[in-house]
Amino acid sequence: MQLRTYALTLLMIFITTTTIAQVLSYEIIDTFDQKKLEGIWAKGKIPKPLLEINYDVVVYDIIYQSHWVNGEPIKASGLYFAPVTEEAFPIMVYNHGTRIRKQRSNSIRGENLISMIFATDGYGVIMPDYFGLGHGDKVHLYCHADSEADAGIDFLKIIDKFNKKHGHKRNEEIFITGYSQGGHACLALHKKLQKEYSDEFPVKASSPMSGPYDLAVTQAEVMYQEYSQPHYLPYLLIGTNAAYNIWPQERFYKIFKNPYDTIIPELFTGDYSYADINAALPSIPKNMIIDELNHQYENNPDYLFKKIMVDNSVDDWKPNAPIQFCYCEADEEVKYENSLVAYDKMKANGAKHLYLRSAGKQFGHRACADYALVYTKFFFDSFRKGSKKGRKGPLHKRILLGIAKKFR
Numbered sequence: 001m002q003l004r005t006y007a008l009t010l011l012m013i014f015i016t017t018t019t020i021a022q023v024l025s026y027e028i029i030d031t032f033d034q035k036k037l038e039g040i041w042a043k044g045k046i047p048k049p050l051l052e053i054n055y056d057v058v059v060y061d062i063i064y065q066s067h068w069v070n071g072e073p074i075k076a077s078g079l080y081f082a083p084v085t086e087e088a089f090p091i092m093v094y095n096h097g098t099r100i101r102k103q104r105s106n107s108i109r110g111e112n113l114i115s116m117i118f119a120t121d122g123y124g125v126i127m128p129d130y131f132g133l134g135h136g137d138k139v140h141l142y143c144h145a146d147s148e149a150d151a152g153i154d155f156l157k158i159i160d161k162f163n164k165k166h167g168h169k170r171n172e173e174i175f176i177t178g179y180s181q182g183g184h185a186c187l188a189l190h191k192k193l194q195k196e197y198s199d200e201f202p203v204k205a206s207s208p209m210s211g212p213y214d215l216a217v218t219q220a221e222v223m224y225q226e227y228s229q230p231h232y233l234p235y236l237l238i239g240t241n242a243a244y245n246i247w248p249q250e251r252f253y254k255i256f257k258n259p260y261d262t263i264i265p266e267l268f269t270g271d272y273s274y275a276d277i278n279a280a281l282p283s284i285p286k287n288m289i290i291d292e293l294n295h296q297y298e299n300n301p302d303y304l305f306k307k308i309m310v311d312n313s314v315d316d317w318k319p320n321a322p323i324q325f326c327y328c329e330a331d332e333e334v335k336y337e338n339s340l341v342a343y344d345k346m347k348a349n350g351a352k353h354l355y356l357r358s359a360g361k362q363f364g365h366r367a368c369a370d371y372a373l374v375y376t377k378f379f380f381d382s383f384r385k386g387s388k389k390g391r392k393g394p395l396h397k398r399i400l401l402g403i404a405k406k407f408r
Contacts, residue, residue: 021154022065023162024075029059029106031084037120040108046117047404050374050397055083057119061106062162063135066154069147069243077134078155079112079127080162081119088171090204090384091159092123093152095178095185096130097369098142100231100277102270104134111179114373121377122384124163124170128155130185142232142239143215145312148185149192152176156201175380176206179369180334183211187314187323187342194320204383205390206319207376209326209359210334210368213342216309218335220297223285229333231277233285234264246304260288315342322353322390324379328368329361353389355379360405367408374401 032040033056041048059081066076083089096111108116115125128151132140141147156174163169174193178186186208193201212219215236223233234256241252253261260281267277282288296303315338323346325339343356357379359371378393392398 020065021157023158024063024065026060026062026162029061029079031058032056032108032116032120037116040113040116044109044113047400050400050404051117051121051377053120055085055120055122057116058082058084059106059108059116060162060166061135062155062158064154064158066131066150068131068138069141069144074131074137076131076136076151076154077129078151079106079115080159081115081123081125081127082163082166082168083119083122083124085122087122088169089122089124090173090175091156091170092118092125092175092177092380093156093186093189094118094125094127095148095152095176095182095189096127097178097180097182098232098235098274099130099133099140100235100268100270100272100274102133102140104129111182114179114369117373118377118380121381123175123380124159124168126152126155126159128152139242140239141243142235143181143184143212143312144239144243145184145188145314146192147243149188152185152189153192153197153201172202173204173383174201175204175383177209177373177376177380178211179209179372180211180365183208183334184213184215184314186211187213190319190321190323191314191317198320203321205322205324205380207324207326207379208339209372209376210328210331210336210365211338212334213313213315213338215313216306218338218341220309222333222335226283227285229274229278230281230283230285230288231267231274234260234268234281234288238264238268240305240308244304244308246308255290255293256288257290264288316345316349318349318351319346319354320351322355323351324355324357324376324390326357326359326368326372326375328359328363328365328372330363331365331368333365355390357392360408363408371401371405 037053063077068074094115119125130151131147132138176186190206327336327339357375382391
Protein backbone atom coordinates (compact mmCIF):
# COMPACT_ATOMS: atom_id res chain seq x y z
CA MET A 1 0.00 0.00 0.00
CA GLN A 2 2.81 2.41 0.88
CA LEU A 3 4.59 1.59 -2.39
CA ARG A 4 1.39 2.21 -4.34
CA THR A 5 0.82 5.52 -2.55
CA TYR A 6 4.40 6.56 -3.25
CA ALA A 7 4.02 5.67 -6.93
CA LEU A 8 0.80 7.68 -7.19
CA THR A 9 2.50 10.63 -5.51
CA LEU A 10 5.37 10.49 -8.00
CA LEU A 11 2.88 10.30 -10.85
CA MET A 12 1.03 13.40 -9.60
CA ILE A 13 4.33 15.27 -9.20
CA PHE A 14 5.27 14.25 -12.76
CA ILE A 15 1.94 15.41 -14.17
CA THR A 16 2.09 18.70 -12.26
CA THR A 17 5.67 19.33 -13.39
CA THR A 18 5.16 18.44 -17.02
CA THR A 19 2.02 20.54 -17.43
CA ILE A 20 3.73 23.79 -16.43
CA ALA A 21 3.21 26.21 -19.31
CA GLN A 22 6.35 26.63 -21.34
CA VAL A 23 7.44 27.51 -24.86
CA LEU A 24 8.12 24.40 -26.93
CA SER A 25 9.11 26.17 -30.14
CA TYR A 26 8.56 29.39 -32.04
CA GLU A 27 9.03 30.95 -35.45
CA ILE A 28 9.34 34.60 -36.41
CA ILE A 29 6.78 35.10 -39.18
CA ASP A 30 8.01 38.57 -40.11
CA THR A 31 8.85 42.02 -38.84
CA PHE A 32 6.46 44.59 -40.26
CA ASP A 33 7.95 48.05 -40.67
CA GLN A 34 6.14 51.27 -41.53
CA LYS A 35 6.29 50.64 -45.29
CA LYS A 36 4.84 47.12 -45.03
CA LEU A 37 2.15 48.27 -42.64
CA GLU A 38 1.11 51.17 -44.85
CA GLY A 39 0.73 48.69 -47.72
CA ILE A 40 -1.49 46.48 -45.54
CA TRP A 41 -3.55 49.51 -44.44
CA ALA A 42 -4.00 50.59 -48.05
CA LYS A 43 -5.01 47.10 -49.21
CA GLY A 44 -7.50 46.76 -46.36
CA LYS A 45 -8.81 50.33 -46.84
CA ILE A 46 -8.12 51.06 -43.18
CA PRO A 47 -8.47 54.77 -42.36
CA LYS A 48 -5.29 55.95 -40.63
CA PRO A 49 -7.04 58.90 -38.92
CA LEU A 50 -9.04 56.29 -36.99
CA LEU A 51 -6.46 53.51 -36.65
CA GLU A 52 -2.95 54.88 -36.57
CA ILE A 53 0.37 53.20 -37.33
CA ASN A 54 2.77 54.08 -34.52
CA TYR A 55 5.06 51.06 -34.12
CA ASP A 56 6.75 48.41 -36.20
CA VAL A 57 5.54 44.94 -35.20
CA VAL A 58 7.25 41.55 -35.03
CA VAL A 59 4.92 38.54 -35.27
CA TYR A 60 5.76 35.18 -33.69
CA ASP A 61 4.11 31.79 -34.22
CA ILE A 62 4.49 30.06 -30.84
CA ILE A 63 3.89 26.46 -29.80
CA TYR A 64 3.55 26.11 -26.04
CA GLN A 65 2.68 23.46 -23.51
CA SER A 66 -0.76 23.55 -21.97
CA HIS A 67 -3.06 20.87 -20.57
CA TRP A 68 -6.10 18.92 -21.64
CA VAL A 69 -9.32 18.77 -19.64
CA ASN A 70 -7.98 15.80 -17.63
CA GLY A 71 -4.67 17.51 -16.83
CA GLU A 72 -2.72 15.66 -19.52
CA PRO A 73 0.01 17.84 -21.07
CA ILE A 74 -0.69 18.86 -24.66
CA LYS A 75 0.67 21.20 -27.29
CA ALA A 76 -1.17 24.43 -27.94
CA SER A 77 -0.29 27.32 -30.21
CA GLY A 78 -0.98 30.91 -31.08
CA LEU A 79 0.31 34.12 -32.58
CA TYR A 80 2.07 36.92 -30.72
CA PHE A 81 2.12 40.44 -32.19
CA ALA A 82 4.78 42.46 -30.35
CA PRO A 83 5.33 46.19 -30.98
CA VAL A 84 8.98 47.06 -31.55
CA THR A 85 9.74 49.41 -28.67
CA GLU A 86 11.91 49.62 -25.58
CA GLU A 87 8.89 50.76 -23.57
CA ALA A 88 6.74 48.37 -21.55
CA PHE A 89 3.42 47.76 -23.30
CA PRO A 90 0.04 46.40 -22.23
CA ILE A 91 -0.97 42.88 -23.21
CA MET A 92 -4.21 42.29 -25.07
CA VAL A 93 -5.62 38.80 -25.52
CA TYR A 94 -7.54 38.53 -28.77
CA ASN A 95 -9.79 35.45 -28.96
CA HIS A 96 -10.64 34.51 -32.53
CA GLY A 97 -14.00 33.49 -33.95
CA THR A 98 -15.14 30.03 -35.00
CA ARG A 99 -12.69 28.01 -37.07
CA ILE A 100 -13.52 24.68 -38.64
CA ARG A 101 -10.24 24.03 -40.41
CA LYS A 102 -7.48 23.02 -38.01
CA GLN A 103 -4.73 25.03 -39.66
CA ARG A 104 -4.76 28.82 -39.61
CA SER A 105 -3.34 31.35 -42.01
CA ASN A 106 -0.50 33.63 -40.94
CA SER A 107 -1.41 36.24 -43.55
CA ILE A 108 -2.20 39.66 -42.12
CA ARG A 109 -5.89 39.74 -42.96
CA GLY A 110 -9.12 38.97 -41.14
CA GLU A 111 -8.62 38.53 -37.42
CA ASN A 112 -4.83 38.59 -37.80
CA LEU A 113 -5.32 42.12 -39.12
CA ILE A 114 -7.42 43.00 -36.07
CA SER A 115 -4.53 41.91 -33.85
CA MET A 116 -2.08 43.89 -35.98
CA ILE A 117 -4.21 47.05 -35.70
CA PHE A 118 -3.85 46.94 -31.92
CA ALA A 119 -0.17 45.93 -31.97
CA THR A 120 0.93 48.78 -34.21
CA ASP A 121 -0.58 51.20 -31.70
CA GLY A 122 1.43 49.76 -28.83
CA TYR A 123 -0.46 46.70 -27.58
CA GLY A 124 1.29 43.36 -27.29
CA VAL A 125 -1.36 41.01 -28.67
CA ILE A 126 -1.54 37.27 -28.05
CA MET A 127 -4.03 35.27 -30.09
CA PRO A 128 -4.40 31.67 -28.84
CA ASP A 129 -5.61 29.10 -31.36
CA TYR A 130 -7.67 27.20 -28.71
CA PHE A 131 -7.02 23.54 -28.08
CA GLY A 132 -7.18 21.29 -31.12
CA LEU A 133 -6.54 24.13 -33.60
CA GLY A 134 -3.39 25.57 -35.17
CA HIS A 135 -0.44 23.37 -34.24
CA GLY A 136 -2.23 22.00 -31.19
CA ASP A 137 -3.06 18.46 -30.09
CA LYS A 138 -6.48 16.83 -29.66
CA VAL A 139 -9.81 18.03 -31.07
CA HIS A 140 -11.31 21.46 -30.67
CA LEU A 141 -13.84 21.79 -27.84
CA TYR A 142 -16.17 24.35 -29.37
CA CYS A 143 -17.46 26.92 -26.84
CA HIS A 144 -16.03 24.92 -23.94
CA ALA A 145 -15.42 27.77 -21.50
CA ASP A 146 -12.69 26.22 -19.37
CA SER A 147 -10.42 25.15 -22.23
CA GLU A 148 -10.91 28.48 -24.01
CA ALA A 149 -9.75 30.19 -20.82
CA ASP A 150 -6.85 27.80 -20.23
CA ALA A 151 -5.46 28.36 -23.73
CA GLY A 152 -5.25 32.08 -22.96
CA ILE A 153 -3.98 31.65 -19.40
CA ASP A 154 -1.12 29.35 -20.36
CA PHE A 155 -0.20 31.71 -23.20
CA LEU A 156 -0.05 34.56 -20.69
CA LYS A 157 2.13 32.46 -18.40
CA ILE A 158 4.87 32.08 -21.01
CA ILE A 159 4.91 35.66 -22.22
CA ASP A 160 7.11 37.23 -19.56
CA LYS A 161 9.93 34.72 -20.07
CA PHE A 162 9.50 34.94 -23.83
CA ASN A 163 9.59 38.74 -23.71
CA LYS A 164 12.75 38.76 -21.65
CA LYS A 165 14.49 36.49 -24.14
CA HIS A 166 13.43 38.57 -27.13
CA GLY A 167 13.79 42.09 -25.78
CA HIS A 168 10.14 42.91 -25.09
CA LYS A 169 8.51 43.84 -21.81
CA ARG A 170 4.94 44.30 -20.72
CA ASN A 171 3.37 46.56 -18.13
CA GLU A 172 0.65 45.54 -15.67
CA GLU A 173 -2.33 46.25 -17.93
CA ILE A 174 -4.19 43.26 -19.40
CA PHE A 175 -7.08 43.70 -21.80
CA ILE A 176 -9.25 40.95 -23.27
CA THR A 177 -11.45 40.90 -26.35
CA GLY A 178 -12.66 38.57 -29.08
CA TYR A 179 -15.33 38.24 -31.73
CA SER A 180 -18.13 35.67 -32.13
CA GLN A 181 -16.86 32.49 -30.43
CA GLY A 182 -14.03 34.78 -29.36
CA GLY A 183 -16.54 36.90 -27.43
CA HIS A 184 -17.54 33.78 -25.50
CA ALA A 185 -13.85 32.95 -24.93
CA CYS A 186 -13.21 36.55 -23.85
CA LEU A 187 -15.67 36.31 -20.97
CA ALA A 188 -14.56 32.76 -20.11
CA LEU A 189 -10.96 34.00 -19.79
CA HIS A 190 -11.92 37.14 -17.88
CA LYS A 191 -13.99 35.11 -15.42
CA LYS A 192 -11.26 32.53 -14.74
CA LEU A 193 -8.49 35.11 -14.44
CA GLN A 194 -10.56 37.01 -11.88
CA LYS A 195 -11.41 33.86 -9.95
CA GLU A 196 -8.01 32.13 -9.92
CA TYR A 197 -5.29 34.56 -11.11
CA SER A 198 -6.33 37.99 -9.90
CA ASP A 199 -2.93 38.71 -8.34
CA GLU A 200 -0.84 37.38 -11.22
CA PHE A 201 -2.96 38.60 -14.14
CA PRO A 202 -5.38 41.36 -13.03
CA VAL A 203 -7.75 42.28 -15.84
CA LYS A 204 -7.92 45.99 -16.68
CA ALA A 205 -11.00 45.69 -18.91
CA SER A 206 -12.63 43.42 -21.45
CA SER A 207 -14.72 44.02 -24.55
CA PRO A 208 -16.49 40.89 -25.81
CA MET A 209 -17.91 41.34 -29.30
CA SER A 210 -21.00 39.58 -30.68
CA GLY A 211 -20.56 36.40 -28.67
CA PRO A 212 -22.93 33.54 -27.72
CA TYR A 213 -22.67 34.13 -23.97
CA ASP A 214 -25.96 32.44 -23.04
CA LEU A 215 -25.51 29.11 -24.81
CA ALA A 216 -28.30 27.33 -22.96
CA VAL A 217 -31.22 29.63 -23.77
CA THR A 218 -30.68 32.78 -25.85
CA GLN A 219 -28.31 31.37 -28.47
CA ALA A 220 -30.05 27.96 -28.43
CA GLU A 221 -33.10 29.58 -30.02
CA VAL A 222 -31.39 29.64 -33.44
CA MET A 223 -31.41 25.83 -33.49
CA TYR A 224 -35.19 25.85 -33.95
CA GLN A 225 -35.47 28.15 -36.97
CA GLU A 226 -34.00 28.72 -40.44
CA TYR A 227 -30.35 29.45 -39.73
CA SER A 228 -27.41 30.37 -41.95
CA GLN A 229 -24.82 28.43 -39.93
CA PRO A 230 -26.20 24.98 -39.05
CA HIS A 231 -22.66 23.62 -38.63
CA TYR A 232 -22.50 25.23 -35.18
CA LEU A 233 -24.74 22.57 -33.64
CA PRO A 234 -22.80 19.40 -34.57
CA TYR A 235 -19.54 21.24 -33.88
CA LEU A 236 -20.82 22.01 -30.39
CA LEU A 237 -22.02 18.46 -29.80
CA ILE A 238 -18.77 16.87 -30.99
CA GLY A 239 -16.65 19.07 -28.72
CA THR A 240 -18.98 18.70 -25.75
CA ASN A 241 -18.87 14.92 -25.97
CA ALA A 242 -15.07 14.95 -26.27
CA ALA A 243 -14.90 16.95 -23.03
CA TYR A 244 -17.65 15.27 -20.99
CA ASN A 245 -18.25 11.78 -22.50
CA ILE A 246 -22.03 12.18 -22.40
CA TRP A 247 -22.61 9.51 -25.03
CA PRO A 248 -20.39 6.44 -25.62
CA GLN A 249 -17.99 7.39 -28.39
CA GLU A 250 -18.70 4.26 -30.43
CA ARG A 251 -22.38 5.25 -30.61
CA PHE A 252 -22.02 9.02 -30.48
CA TYR A 253 -23.03 9.77 -34.07
CA LYS A 254 -26.33 7.96 -33.54
CA ILE A 255 -27.61 11.12 -31.86
CA PHE A 256 -27.89 12.43 -35.44
CA LYS A 257 -30.69 11.33 -37.74
CA ASN A 258 -30.03 9.41 -40.93
CA PRO A 259 -28.22 10.41 -43.20
CA TYR A 260 -26.43 12.92 -40.94
CA ASP A 261 -25.11 10.16 -38.69
CA THR A 262 -22.81 9.14 -41.53
CA ILE A 263 -22.32 12.53 -43.20
CA ILE A 264 -21.20 14.47 -40.11
CA PRO A 265 -18.20 12.26 -39.16
CA GLU A 266 -16.82 12.77 -42.67
CA LEU A 267 -17.31 16.55 -42.60
CA PHE A 268 -15.76 17.40 -39.22
CA THR A 269 -12.20 16.28 -39.89
CA GLY A 270 -10.67 19.75 -40.01
CA ASP A 271 -10.36 19.56 -43.79
CA TYR A 272 -13.62 21.21 -44.89
CA SER A 273 -14.78 24.81 -44.75
CA TYR A 274 -17.91 25.82 -42.89
CA ALA A 275 -19.52 26.66 -46.25
CA ASP A 276 -18.99 23.07 -47.42
CA ILE A 277 -20.42 21.71 -44.18
CA ASN A 278 -23.43 24.05 -44.15
CA ALA A 279 -24.37 22.93 -47.66
CA ALA A 280 -24.70 19.34 -46.46
CA LEU A 281 -26.82 20.09 -43.38
CA PRO A 282 -30.50 21.03 -42.89
CA SER A 283 -31.22 24.75 -42.62
CA ILE A 284 -33.12 24.17 -39.36
CA PRO A 285 -30.37 22.68 -37.17
CA LYS A 286 -32.57 20.67 -34.79
CA ASN A 287 -33.76 18.59 -37.77
CA MET A 288 -30.44 16.73 -37.85
CA ILE A 289 -30.85 15.58 -34.21
CA ILE A 290 -32.89 12.58 -33.04
CA ASP A 291 -36.26 13.45 -31.55
CA GLU A 292 -35.40 12.08 -28.08
CA LEU A 293 -32.49 14.49 -27.64
CA ASN A 294 -34.60 17.45 -28.76
CA HIS A 295 -37.39 16.41 -26.39
CA GLN A 296 -35.04 16.07 -23.42
CA TYR A 297 -33.39 19.42 -24.07
CA GLU A 298 -36.72 21.21 -24.38
CA ASN A 299 -38.52 19.56 -21.45
CA ASN A 300 -36.03 18.17 -18.93
CA PRO A 301 -34.12 20.80 -16.91
CA ASP A 302 -31.97 18.01 -15.42
CA TYR A 303 -30.88 16.69 -18.81
CA LEU A 304 -27.08 16.44 -18.67
CA PHE A 305 -26.41 18.18 -21.99
CA LYS A 306 -28.67 21.08 -20.93
CA LYS A 307 -26.80 21.40 -17.62
CA ILE A 308 -23.48 21.43 -19.46
CA MET A 309 -24.70 24.24 -21.71
CA VAL A 310 -25.65 26.20 -18.59
CA ASP A 311 -22.22 25.54 -17.08
CA ASN A 312 -20.49 26.74 -20.25
CA SER A 313 -22.56 29.89 -20.54
CA VAL A 314 -20.52 32.90 -19.43
CA ASP A 315 -23.24 35.46 -18.78
CA ASP A 316 -24.09 34.98 -15.10
CA TRP A 317 -21.28 36.18 -12.78
CA LYS A 318 -19.99 39.38 -11.22
CA PRO A 319 -16.99 40.95 -12.97
CA ASN A 320 -14.82 43.36 -11.00
CA ALA A 321 -13.25 45.05 -14.04
CA PRO A 322 -15.17 47.13 -16.59
CA ILE A 323 -16.78 45.33 -19.54
CA GLN A 324 -18.08 46.76 -22.80
CA PHE A 325 -20.44 44.54 -24.80
CA CYS A 326 -20.30 45.24 -28.55
CA TYR A 327 -23.01 43.88 -30.86
CA CYS A 328 -25.15 44.62 -33.91
CA GLU A 329 -28.91 44.30 -33.93
CA ALA A 330 -29.04 42.80 -37.45
CA ASP A 331 -26.61 39.98 -36.58
CA GLU A 332 -28.01 36.86 -38.26
CA GLU A 333 -25.55 34.40 -36.67
CA VAL A 334 -25.19 35.33 -33.01
CA LYS A 335 -28.29 36.81 -31.40
CA TYR A 336 -27.48 40.28 -30.15
CA GLU A 337 -29.74 39.59 -27.15
CA ASN A 338 -26.82 37.57 -25.73
CA SER A 339 -25.22 40.91 -24.83
CA LEU A 340 -28.38 42.30 -23.26
CA VAL A 341 -28.93 39.14 -21.20
CA ALA A 342 -25.33 39.10 -19.96
CA TYR A 343 -25.47 42.81 -19.12
CA ASP A 344 -28.69 42.39 -17.14
CA LYS A 345 -27.48 39.33 -15.22
CA MET A 346 -24.15 40.93 -14.32
CA LYS A 347 -25.91 44.11 -13.20
CA ALA A 348 -28.24 42.02 -11.03
CA ASN A 349 -25.17 40.32 -9.53
CA GLY A 350 -23.83 43.72 -8.45
CA ALA A 351 -21.32 44.45 -11.22
CA LYS A 352 -20.43 48.07 -11.96
CA HIS A 353 -18.99 49.78 -15.03
CA LEU A 354 -20.78 47.69 -17.64
CA TYR A 355 -21.51 49.20 -21.04
CA LEU A 356 -23.67 48.23 -24.00
CA ARG A 357 -22.29 49.44 -27.33
CA SER A 358 -24.24 48.91 -30.54
CA ALA A 359 -21.77 48.90 -33.41
CA GLY A 360 -24.58 49.44 -35.91
CA LYS A 361 -28.22 48.45 -36.15
CA GLN A 362 -27.95 47.64 -39.85
CA PHE A 363 -24.90 45.35 -39.83
CA GLY A 364 -24.89 41.57 -40.01
CA HIS A 365 -22.36 39.33 -38.28
CA ARG A 366 -19.44 39.84 -40.66
CA ALA A 367 -19.77 43.60 -41.15
CA CYS A 368 -20.32 44.15 -37.44
CA ALA A 369 -16.76 43.04 -36.66
CA ASP A 370 -15.24 45.97 -38.54
CA TYR A 371 -16.95 48.52 -36.31
CA ALA A 372 -16.97 46.58 -33.06
CA LEU A 373 -13.17 46.39 -33.15
CA VAL A 374 -12.93 50.18 -33.44
CA TYR A 375 -15.28 50.72 -30.48
CA THR A 376 -13.23 48.18 -28.55
CA LYS A 377 -10.03 50.04 -29.33
CA PHE A 378 -11.56 53.36 -28.28
CA PHE A 379 -12.62 51.72 -24.99
CA PHE A 380 -9.22 50.18 -24.24
CA ASP A 381 -7.33 53.31 -25.30
CA SER A 382 -9.27 55.33 -22.74
CA PHE A 383 -7.74 53.28 -19.91
CA ARG A 384 -4.26 53.85 -21.30
CA LYS A 385 -5.05 57.58 -21.16
CA GLY A 386 -5.99 57.43 -17.49
CA SER A 387 -9.66 56.47 -17.34
CA LYS A 388 -10.63 54.21 -14.44
CA LYS A 389 -14.04 53.17 -15.75
CA GLY A 390 -13.67 53.40 -19.53
CA ARG A 391 -14.88 55.98 -22.04
CA LYS A 392 -16.42 55.94 -25.51
CA GLY A 393 -13.37 57.46 -27.17
CA PRO A 394 -12.45 60.82 -28.73
CA LEU A 395 -15.44 62.69 -30.11
CA HIS A 396 -13.78 63.52 -33.45
CA LYS A 397 -12.94 59.86 -34.05
CA ARG A 398 -16.46 58.76 -33.16
CA ILE A 399 -17.80 61.31 -35.67
CA LEU A 400 -15.46 59.95 -38.35
CA LEU A 401 -16.59 56.41 -37.56
CA GLY A 402 -20.23 57.45 -37.79
CA ILE A 403 -19.62 58.96 -41.23
CA ALA A 404 -17.87 55.78 -42.38
CA LYS A 405 -20.81 53.67 -41.24
CA LYS A 406 -23.25 55.73 -43.29
CA PHE A 407 -21.31 55.04 -46.49
CA ARG A 408 -20.91 51.29 -45.86
